[in-house]
Amino acid sequence: MTTSFKIESRKTMGIAAMQGRGFYYPFDLSFDSNNRIYVLGRGHDYDTRGCRITVMDMNEEYHGTFASFGTQDGQFMWPSSIAISNSDKIYVSDEYLNKITIMTTEGKFISSFGQFGKGDGEFDGPNGLVFDNENKLYIVDHRNGRIQVFDEEGNFIQKFSSQGTSEGNLYLPWGITFHSDDRLYVSDWGNHRIQEFTTNGEFVRSVGSKGDQEENILHPSSCAIDDKGNIYISDWGNHKLKVFDKEGDFLCSNRGEATLSEWAKDFLNTNVEEKEARLKSKLVFELESFKNDPFNESAHIEKLFWCPTSLTFHKGNLLIVDSSRHRIQVYNKVYKI
Amino acid sequence: MSSNEILLMAHLMRRVGFGSTKDELNKYVKKGYDNQVDEILDLEPNYEVSTHMINRYQPDYESPMGSSANGATWLYRMVWSDFPFKDKISLFWHGIFATGYAKLANGYVLADQIKMFSNYGLGNYQDLLLQLSKDPAMIIWLDNCESHKGAINENYGRELLELFSMGTGNYTEKDIKEVARAFTGWTIANKDYMTAKSQRDSVWPYGRLAMHFEYKEDDHDGDEKTFLGETGKFNGEDIIEIICKQKATAKFISRHIYSFFVEDEPPVPEWPYKKPNNPEAIEALSEVYFDKGYNIKEMLRFLFKSKFFKSEKVWNKRVKSPIELVAGTLRITKEFHRPDKEQSLTNSHTQFMGQHAMNPPSVEGWHWGTEWLDSGTVVERVNFSSSKLGNVNNLGIRKIIDNIKSNISNQFTPEFLIEIVLEELGAIIVSKTTKETLNDFVKSKIDSEKDLTDDNLSEFLQLVGAMPEYQRT
Numbered sequence: 001m002t003t004s005f006k007i008e009s010r011k012t013m014g015i016a017a018m019q020g021r022g023f024y025y026p027f028d029l030s031f032d033s034n035n036r037i038y039v040l041g042r043g044h045d046y047d048t049r050g051c052r053i054t055v056m057d058m059n060e061e062y063h064g065t066f067a068s069f070g071t072q073d074g075q076f077m078w079p080s081s082i083a084i085s086n087s088d089k090i091y092v093s094d095e096y097l098n099k100i101t102i103m104t105t106e107g108k109f110i111s112s113f114g115q116f117g118k119g120d121g122e123f124d125g126p127n128g129l130v131f132d133n134e135n136k137l138y139i140v141d142h143r144n145g146r147i148q149v150f151d152e153e154g155n156f157i158q159k160f161s162s163q164g165t166s167e168g169n170l171y172l173p174w175g176i177t178f179h180s181d182d183r184l185y186v187s188d189w190g191n192h193r194i195q196e197f198t199t200n201g202e203f204v205r206s207v208g209s210k211g212d213q214e215e216n217i218l219h220p221s222s223c224a225i226d227d228k229g230n231i232y233i234s235d236w237g238n239h240k241l242k243v244f245d246k247e248g249d250f251l252c253s254n255r256g257e258a259t260l261s262e263w264a265k266d267f268l269n270t271n272v273e274e275k276e277a278r279l280k281s282k283l284v285f286e287l288e289s290f291k292n293d294p295f296n297e298s299a300h301i302e303k304l305f306w307c308p309t310s311l312t313f314h315k316g317n318l319l320i321v322d323s324s325r326h327r328i329q330v331y332n333k334v335y336k337i
Numbered sequence: 338m339s340s341n342e343i344l345l346m347a348h349l350m351r352r353v354g355f356g357s358t359k360d361e362l363n364k365y366v367k368k369g370y371d372n373q374v375d376e377i378l379d380l381e382p383n384y385e386v387s388t389h390m391i392n393r394y395q396p397d398y399e400s401p402m403g404s405s406a407n408g409a410t411w412l413y414r415m416v417w418s419d420f421p422f423k424d425k426i427s428l429f430w431h432g433i434f435a436t437g438y439a440k441l442a443n444g445y446v447l448a449d450q451i452k453m454f455s456n457y458g459l460g461n462y463q464d465l466l467l468q469l470s471k472d473p474a475m476i477i478w479l480d481n482c483e484s485h486k487g488a489i490n491e492n493y494g495r496e497l498l499e500l501f502s503m504g505t506g507n508y509t510e511k512d513i514k515e516v517a518r519a520f521t522g523w524t525i526a527n528k529d530y531m532t533a534k535s536q537r538d539s540v541w542p543y544g545r546l547a548m549h550f551e552y553k554e555d556d557h558d559g560d561e562k563t564f565l566g567e568t569g570k571f572n573g574e575d576i577i578e579i580i581c582k583q584k585a586t587a588k589f590i591s592r593h594i595y596s597f598f599v600e601d602e603p604p605v606p607e608w609p610y611k612k613p614n615n616p617e618a619i620e621a622l623s624e625v626y627f628d629k630g631y632n633i634k635e636m637l638r639f640l641f642k643s644k645f646f647k648s649e650k651v652w653n654k655r656v657k658s659p660i661e662l663v664a665g666t667l668r669i670t671k672e673f674h675r676p677d678k679e680q681s682l683t684n685s686h687t688q689f690m691g692q693h694a695m696n697p698p699s700v701e702g703w704h705w706g707t708e709w710l711d712s713g714t715v716v717e718r719v720n721f722s723s724s725k726l727g728n729v730n731n732l733g734i735r736k737i738i739d740n741i742k743s744n745i746s747n748q749f750t751p752e753f754l755i756e757i758v759l760e761e762l763g764a765i766i767v768s769k770t771t772k773e774t775l776n777d778f779v780k781s782k783i784d785s786e787k788d789l790t791d792d793n794l795s796e797f798l799q800l801v802g803a804m805p806e807y808q809r810t
Contacts, residue, residue: 016402016540025396044397045681046405077678078394095394096678174393189393219389237389264542271541274533281527287549295388299400299445299547307396324400325543 005230007243007331009257010317013060014039015264016326021062022263023326024050028175028222028310029319030084032105036063038090039321039328040082043069051076053090053107058317058330060262066107071097074109081175081310083129083137085152091137093126100126100139100154113154118144121156128176128187128222132199138176138184145170147186147201160201165191168203175222175234175310185231187220194223194233207231207248212238212292215250224311224318226333232318234308239294241305241320241331256298256305258322258329298324305329339756339764342366346373347764348652349641351810352598353377354421355665356763358733359740374641377422378459378634385417386676394676401444402545408694409684411451415664416673427454428660429597431695434469434501435702436478438695442538443474443545447695450474462590462631463581466501470573473525473548477535479700482524486558489517496700498580506609507585508565515562519571522557525550581631584623591622591636598640600651601706618645653766653809656709659690661810662718666725666802669762671733689717710808719803726762727799729791737761738794749786751779758801767806775800 015022025042032038036057043050048069055063068075078096085091089110090103099114114123124143131137136157137150145163147170150156161170171190178184183204184197192210194217197203208217218237225231229246235253243251260268268275283302290297298306306324313319318331339347346365350357354377357365365373391410392399401407415424436450450472457465469475475493476482484490494516498508525531525548533539534546562571565579580586592613596602599618603611613619621643622636629635640646657665663686667673673680687694691714697703710718728734737758744757755775759765767775778800782793801807 015542016544018540024402042396044402044406045395045409045678046397046403172393219393236393258543260542267541271537271539274530274537274539274541277527277530277533281530283527285526285549289549295399296547300549302543302546306400307392324396326540327543 004335005243005251006334007241007252007254007318008334009254009259010330010332012258012261012264012327012329013056013058014054014261014327015267018043018047018049019052020065021054023054025323026054026309026321026326026328027079027323028081029312029321029328030082030090031312031314032084032088032090035314036105037319037328038082038084038105040079040092042079042323051079053082053092055105058314062263067092067103073112074101074103074107076101080127081129081140083131085131085137086135087152089152091129093129093139095125095127095142098123098126100129100137100150102154111154113150120159121148121150123148127174130176130178130184132178132182132184133180136199138178138199140170140173140176140186142170142173142189145173147173147176147184147197158201160197161186161203167206168195168197170195174220174236177223177225177311179225179229183225185223185225187222187233189219189221189236192217192219192237194220194231205248207244208233208242212294214242214253217242221308222310224313226313230333232311232313234305234311234320236307236309239298239305239307241308241311254305254331255294256303256322256329258303258325258327261327264327339760340366342370343760343764344652344766345370345647348647349373349377351665351763352646352655353641354425355415355661355668356810358669358763359760362764371642374638377420377641378638380420382418382420382423384414385419385674386413391676395680398676400544401448402540403444404438404696405681405684405688405693407438407444407448407451408687408696409681410448411694412660412664412667412684412687413673413680415660416667421664421668423455423458426458427451428658429593430454430458430465431697432597432702432705433593434475435697435700436472436474436695437697440535441474441477442535443548444695445545445547446474446477449547451695459634459637460632462586462626462633463577465633466497466577466580467574469501470497470520470523470577471550473531473550476523476525476550477532477548481520482528482532484517484521484523486521486556489514489521489558491517493517493520497576500605500700502580502589503583503585504589504605504608507583512564515564515571516576518558518560518562519564519576520573522553522555523550523573524553524556587623587626588619590633591619591626594622594633594636594640595619596705598637599646600654601656603706604704604708605701615645618643653806655810656706657808657810658703658705658709659687659692659714659718660694662690662722662808663687665810666722669733669737670725670728670731671736672725672728672731674732686717686721690714690721715808718808722802722807723799724802726802727795729795734795734798737798738791741794742789745786745789747786749783749789751776751783754779754783754789754797758797762798762801762807765801765804765806767804771804771806774804 051069098116102110127142128140174189175187221236241254309323310321397406398410479493481493
């Protein structure tokens, strides 16, 4: 008897939108205790309206947006990650302003901490954020190649790791994930691997190796762990979702199977000309130029992942922030015996 | 003053790229001029900042939604490349096959076109025209997707002959129609959806989509055509083959190459009425065009090693285009050694100076030469170069200042300081008047080595950035 494992697309959520309902280069998301989803939009330099937080839920109900581009309290320049504490406070890292902003779930500014530097409590490009079950906040201080740990108020507790390529070192890390067995998983973007640490900062192991084959990863941005210890990786450079078992052996991959979200259907139903032209189109095809160039393929084929930046498990659903396609793809895992 | 070898190498590097520093020039001179030309033509560039690195921090630079990010991506490739020649070649073709965002509303297909110029721009001209005719950006820009069997749109056929190959006066109106007929069926896949998105500037539901060429046999006019005296059931490939063997094409493309790499020619619309600056050079380049099978790289190899290119008469005679000025300055200042938000703002300066990459004013592209200069753009150009060169916090400027201080040793004289500064900035040659102005400044501020402060040298570098010679290449 063999058990096969695969992941299946459940649905797609969101739509590209510079403002209002939708996202513009979303980078990350987090859930509050009421199951609302807070999607962090990066926006971009030439249209900063996308720099905001969009609030929605799994039924694709839209609950508004807050925050904006800028340097004032409650504003961001290059927001990169979002986490919500046990007490429902929102934390956003800004890798340009080198600070962490704390807000309420209604978008009211509470406080911020951090500044540029290499000292304790200082940052050079804060990226991934995650809370453990004791409400400690772990921050990927990516250009300093380390993880810094804070309490909920932003008081420094400890730090670990340093910049480098050896085991336990980090090079331009991006996302960070906490697993209930008191383990942290850091997406070591520059070293093309996931590194596992204890919450005390002791190196445990690394998973993945650089490459473009199925068992490889290239510049991972994020990872998530399921209840069986399987490791899901947003293989940002290969534009894939990869799954490894708890021993670190490759299980399966997915290139992306996006469908029309409810918001996308709304758009097409009110823009009939585009809808009709789209229905007549062949949106999936093969081109010679796709060989060894998944970026180019993703630019052409809409359903594929294009620069996935974040993975989150929530109530059995795996949510993948599909950044350059401005949407969230939702998957379920399926075991077949 | 720099040796003639250095000055010649500086001229070459300004024309094939965006200028070189003193250290680079010394290294290239040791290789020898002809070897350096061959390396430039034959080597693939390396980029200090990878595509992945750019995309991580500035996602729109590589998957552009809007009109400016693709230009910014390209500008920073020019800055981060060890040999930006291929990007210079792309810039050359972009000026001729000018295609713009205004009609396409899709940055990705424009970025794809620039990559195509980089891949095919040094090869056979016939191949390049073929790729151009299949390029989705061009197909939309000049409406070839709206040209059908029995209902032709002449736009692409006309510009292919007038602006992309032969120039006016070398074909008839009937020839234009026959070209349009031959290119019927050359369109883009999912044309209705792609053009609907472009026309509505739609990013919905999930952003822009890249496009690709599609040939529709059932929409192609396969009947007999007569073009430039030849008759047959021509398709687009046949038309391009006939175009490429015309003397007019050889001269037209030779004049473009001469104008971009040697000295400014008048704008293209004036070519039928004005002789080339150097008819012998155009003739010689045309011969190479035929002798080397329409190969652009071999035409350039001949040009860079020619007497007319090496002649001091053409040194510093071209006005830098805004992109050349900005890219060249940023290569000196080295301020963006990693992706930074300020890049986008800095890229915008090319637009303020009159050259918005991938958004030319019309199908004719930009008018080069002194037409870059008017009272507004001159102020913008001078302010930009002065402020950048005068910022001692920029890595490249810091190094230049340190070099100046160490090289001046105990030999300070105003003349020696001026010489060292001009060498450091890429062996710039200045007129007697400019030298007097620089000399006056030095005498008013710097009496001896102890006055070689950051502030004084910053002010001096700002003055150099404002000189007319810095605005030329």
